[in-house]
Amino acid sequence: MDKYNKLKKTSYKLRKDIFTSIYKGGGGHVGGSFSIIDALTYLYSEILNIDPKNPEDINRDRLIFSKGHSCQALYWVLCHFGFYSKSYLEDYGKDGARFAGHPEFEKAPGIEISSGSLGHGPSIGAGIAHACVLNNQESKIFVIVGDGETNEGSVWEAILCASQLKLNNFYLVIDNNQFESLDKTSNILGIEPIDEKLKSFGFDVIRCNGHDFEELDLSFKKIINLDSEKPKAIILDTIKAHGISFTTGITKWHYRSPTEKELKIGLEELDKIINA
Amino acid sequence: MRNSLRDALLEIKKPGDKIYLIVGDIGFGVFEEYSKKFKEDYLNIGICESNMIGFSSGMSMNGFLPIVYTIVPFLTMRPFEQIRIDLALHKRKVILVGVGGGLAYGNLGPTHHSFEDLTLMTILPNFAVFSPSQPSESKEALTAALNHNGPSYIRLGKNGEPDLSKFMLKGNSNLKNYCYDYKKADVTILTYGAITYECIIAAKELIKDKVNVAVVSFFKIKPLPKDILEVCFESKASLIVEEHTTYHSIGTHIASKIMQRGLRGKLKILGINDKFTEEVGSRDFLLKAHKIDSNSIVKTIREMIT
Incomplete structure (x- = not known):
């Protein structure tokens, strides 16, 4: 099995975990979790230098998960890559559970920040990146934001700042699933052409299909290997709730719990892809 | 500062x-x-x-x-x-x-x-x-x-605030007592920040008129040292003065703590009264406009003791 096929099977297995967890927990952000899960799987597998056995190592790369509502994807990816056991997720959605519906930094190894209010991660990431430069650390700082999240002015303050300080260890990853909560981003507060905007703000920019592992691989490696003083942006063109036929691109799956029947059909569909 | x-x-x-x-x-x-x-x-x-x-x-x-x-x-x-x-x-x-x-x-x-x-x-x-x-x-x-x-x-205030040490009687790491010993005073002014100086001017004027007014200032606002509450309990009457709204303030926080323990003496809070500044002028002018300057403090204390 080639690397990309293996990664795809992993991310579809994680979709099963996410869908089941949201069903059992009585609700969660399916849409944003399914649009970012492929990129998260790719990053933890191929790019990030973070040792799950030593997750506080000062020289680690950082993944700042700013679009906190999609935490189901983060929770299950961290679990899959050995940061903690599945027991951490068993009580999700129950009173007294370890994890909330948005990530909290002290709840488990690998969760760098508490997020949920949008637009906070880029500034925090820029601060970490600047500190790394001052300390001569070679860590790379990846900040994952949603396209709707870029409505926040603070995101653009951080973009200006990263550019001004020439933080070439700062990677802004935009999960451009083209939907906010209630409608398409273009109908609310459109951001396109986001690549041109970021270029004009002084970023090296690459754009790719965020569900295609070969494209992800080529794009991330290309931008990481650029010899440039500029901060970097990777725009992932994704589809909200991508992975199951009846959730893909459907607004209501922004936040929802599947019915028992939807869970069954959904898991069967995901299994077909995993077993193909 | x-x-x-x-x-x-x-x-x-x-x-x-x-x-x-x-x-x-x-x-x-x-x-x-x-x-x-x-x-x-x-x-x-x-x-x-x-x-x-x-x-x-x-x-x-x-x-x-x-x-x-x-x-x-x-x-x-x-x-x-x-x-x-x-x-x-x-x-x-x-x-x-x-x-x-x-x-x-x-x-x-x-x-x-x-x-x-x-x-x-x-x-x-x-x-x-x-x-x-x-x-x-x-x-x-x-x-x-x-x-x-x-x-x-x-x-911080801004710059040019006076050194208050010449008015100080005693102090510790949590509070400073100016003008008159608060344990013997008729009224104790509790305050923090740059407005402490206005309180000292007011206290000196009242002391001239044989009204024994102590000023106690503190700079640790949170956590609030327990000593500050003790000052309130050991005073016959306390006036909290603040360059801040009194609508949910350090003054009202202290008052709430005191009330929960049982108020013994009089207690009053003087600060900015839930309004923006409409007048234009220097800080001294605006302290008067908001009625938190030294003259307003003197007037408030006279009302408290009559």
């Missing part, structure tokens, strides 16, 4: 330590020496307070101890949610230093005044809050903030 804080920072800061000064394009002429001496540990991040707070949180996550400086309302109110989440919730050791607390910016107008900041900053868990009354307390506040294992806020 601004310059004394700068001097304290220059005294405390050592090459190679992790103290890192971030200013929000404020402080002309204030940090020139610092920025030359510690070029690598200084950043004018620009006019982007939300980013400035998140950025400082990120720096502290990677081993630095940021001190963040700008004008009080822009420091505390503009980026309040970043302060709440990125600093307070994340327990980051970052020191916010605000210049121009209360009415210090006088005729620059209401956008530059701040009499809501202490309410905002004290309601956040994990925060320590300080409000020096005189230049020498800037260093005490900075030292206390450096010793606090979490985020801090230091509310």
